[in-house]
Amino acid sequence: MNRTLVKDALASAQALDAIFLQGWVRTRRDAKAFSFVELNDGSCLKGIQVIVDATLPDYAAVTRASTGASIAVRGKLVPSQGQGQKWEVVAEKFEVLGEADATYPLQKKGHTLEFLREIAHLRPRSNLFGAVFRVRSRLAYAVHQFFQEKSFCYVHTPIITASDAEGAGDMFRVTTLDLAQPPKTEDGAIDSTQDFFGKKTFLTVSGQLEAEIFATALSNVYTFGPTFRAENSHTSRHASEFWMIEPEMAFCDLQGDMALAEEFVKYLIRDAKEYCAADLEFFSKFVDKDLLARLDFVLERPFQRCSYTEAIAILSASGRTWEHPVAWGDNLQSEHERFLSEEHFKCPVTVYNYPRAIKAFYMRKNDGDAPDRQTVAAMDLLVPGIGEIIGGSQREERLDVLREGMALHHLDEKSYWWYLDLRRYGTVPHAGFGLGFERMLMFVTGVANIRDVIPFARTPGTAEF
RNA sequence: UGCCUGGUAGCUCAGUGGCAGAGCAGGUGACUGUUAAUCACUUGGUCGUAGGUUCGACCCCUACCCGGGCAGCCA
Numbered sequence: 001m002n003r004t005l006v007k008d009a010l011a012s013a014q015a016l017d018a019i020f021l022q023g024w025v026r027t028r029r030d031a032k033a034f035s036f037v038e039l040n041d042g043s044c045l046k047g048i049q050v051i052v053d054a055t056l057p058d059y060a061a062v063t064r065a066s067t068g069a070s071i072a073v074r075g076k077l078v079p080s081q082g083q084g085q086k087w088e089v090v091a092e093k094f095e096v097l098g099e100a101d102a103t104y105p106l107q108k109k110g111h112t113l114e115f116l117r118e119i120a121h122l123r124p125r126s127n128l129f130g131a132v133f134r135v136r137s138r139l140a141y142a143v144h145q146f147f148q149e150k151s152f153c154y155v156h157t158p159i160i161t162a163s164d165a166e167g168a169g170d171m172f173r174v175t176t177l178d179l180a181q182p183p184k185t186e187d188g189a190i191d192s193t194q195d196f197f198g199k200k201t202f203l204t205v206s207g208q209l210e211a212e213i214f215a216t217a218l219s220n221v222y223t224f225g226p227t228f229r230a231e232n233s234h235t236s237r238h239a240s241e242f243w244m245i246e247p248e249m250a251f252c253d254l255q256g257d258m259a260l261a262e263e264f265v266k267y268l269i270r271d272a273k274e275y276c277a278a279d280l281e282f283f284s285k286f287v288d289k290d291l292l293a294r295l296d297f298v299l300e301r302p303f304q305r306c307s308y309t310e311a312i313a314i315l316s317a318s319g320r321t322w323e324h325p326v327a328w329g330d331n332l333q334s335e336h337e338r339f340l341s342e343e344h345f346k347c348p349v350t351v352y353n354y355p356r357a358i359k360a361f362y363m364r365k366n367d368g369d370a371p372d373r374q375t376v377a378a379m380d381l382l383v384p385g386i387g388e389i390i391g392g393s394q395r396e397e398r399l400d401v402l403r404e405g406m407a408l409h410h411l412d413e414k415s416y417w418w419y420l421d422l423r424r425y426g427t428v429p430h431a432g433f434g435l436g437f438e439r440m441l442m443f444v445t446g447v448a449n450i451r452d453v454i455p456f457a458r459t460p461g462t463a464e465f
Numbered sequence: 466u467g468c469c470u471g472g473u474a475g476c477u478c479a480g481u482g483g484c485a486g487a488g489c490a491g492g493u494g495a496c497u498g499u500u501a502a503u504c505a506c507u508u509g510g511u512c513g514u515a516g517g518u519u520c521g522a523c524c525c526c527u528a529c530c531c532g533g534g535c536a537g538c539c540a
Contacts, residue, residue, distance in 0.1 A: 026501090029497090029498095029499045029500070030497095030499090031496085031497060031498075032496075032497075034499095035499095036499050036500075036502090038501095049499085051498085051499095066491095067490090082498050082499065082500075083499095083500080084500055085500085101491090102475080102490075102491045103475070104475095104490095105475070107476065108489085108490075108501045109476065109488095109501065110476090110477075111476065111477080112477075114532060114533065115476070169540095205539095206540090227540080229538085229539070229540085231538055231539075232466060233538065234534085234535090234536095235534080235536080235537090236533090236534075236535090237539090237540085238538080238539070238540085239540095242540070243540095323536085333536085334535090334536070334537085335536095387539095388540065389540070391539075391540060434539095434540055435540070436540030438540080440540095450540095461531090
């Protein structure tokens with residue numbers, strides 16, 4: 001007999017004479033004549049109540065079915081006599097597959113997120129993490145669905161790269177050299193020509209530059225993969241390994257880029273609301289009371305847009321005293337971004353046209369700026385509670401201006417010969433952005449720490465499991 | 466990397482310069498179509514580590530380790 005998943009059993013339209021379920025015990029309540037066993041198999045948030053009568057030959061097994069034990073149950077699906085559930089299972093056969101003794105860490109009580117992080121191999125069995133990872137899976141699917149429906153081409157950009165300055169932060173070195181005795185050149189430096197790839201290599205910090213290669217051939221493309229940052233960041237929204245979605249569109253300007261970003265974020269929220277309703281309700285109840293209202297609010301309204309220069313004016317006129325002073329030309333600090341999205345606009349805001357000097361070399365220089373107020377066509381999407389969730393820009397397609405930007409950032413043109421070639425041969429206006437998948441999950445689930453929306457978090461000093 | 470904060474039972478936390486505490490989990494028993502069931506009893510401790518101050522340190526001081534937060538960096 002085939003196994004039925006709990007979510008299908010609970011959604012059954014009628015009683016069933018025979019059903020077979022497998023899963024793990026969440027809790028057991030013993031009565032004199034029978035026991036209630038709550039079985040959960042991860043297919044949905046809810047478990048199903050199993051009634052095991054004390055007269056059953058298998059009843060002895062029930063005493064071994066403590067919280068965390070794996071069990072297999074055959075029986076009937078019947079309407080529940082009790083409150084709280086529509087269906088329940090009356091067991092005819094009850095088997096314990098694997099016991100879980102009193103040392104099982106996930107007992108029937110609230111645990112802190114910090115403790116659960118230490119048992120990342122068991123936390124998917126908790127209500128919260130089961131829900132988080134179901135939503136994560138669903139939204140990963142929705143990412144592909146969104147872009148595939150729009151005929152974007154999925155590009156697998158390399159994990160190992162030799163570009164050592166993509167401009168997005170410190171990189172992890174990839175090497176097979178003997179660290180105790182690396183080969184040296186005559187002047188004493190490590191000789192990378194003897195390394196595996198014959199040159200210095202790193203884990204990628206972004207697939208953008210490679211995505212641009214494909215956008216200038218296939219028009220609309222996207223990447224979705226792991227990225228790595230060796231920054232020594234200790235915050236609730238930074239991880240050393242995280243997943244990023246990077247669309248890149250040929251024949252697209254900043255306006256089109258911002259429009260796609262907004263459409264994409266709303267698509268993902270709508271998808272989660274539709275396909276993960278029970279899990280979102282759980283988050284709204286136990287993680288963040290305002291979650292559902294906030295998601296609805298975000299869906300209903302157009303995102304606000306505000307140029308960097310306008311943002312500076314808003315911040316200056318706010319009457320606030322800032323820890324970091326507000327001045328045109330300086331980066332917006334966390335407190336500034338938070339003010340804009342959480343207090344001034346009270347909704348997601350896209351800030352665009354940043355000063356050229358504080359942004360990456362590949363961002364397109366805006367025409368018509370005053371010489372001392374040069375800007376680039378960059379944009380950041382800021383959301384309440386998290387801050388920057390998307391960073392993007394129109395790319396510089398003019399060869400001479402791009403070279404000027406590289407000089408400004410002290411970059412060696414030789415390392416970017418192929419990137420410059422894209423401007424030499426059939427260059428087109430193009431634009432793209434990066435969405436931090438974990439940050440999006442934080443926004444959709446209300447979970448406040450990035451370590452809790454990725455199965456196995458890698459942060460400075462931590463790479464367990 | 467800087468600043469802040471925490472580390473006491475398996476878990477969540479109280480605690481006071483003078484005998485180490487509670488709730489939950491575990492165990493035993495009772496009771497009940499129960500819903501993180503309930504009730505009674507009960508097991509359980511290198512108070513992060515190493516020094517120091519003190520008659521006496523879980524408590525005060527110093528260093529280190531680990532967790533968490535904020536800032537910077539960014540997604």
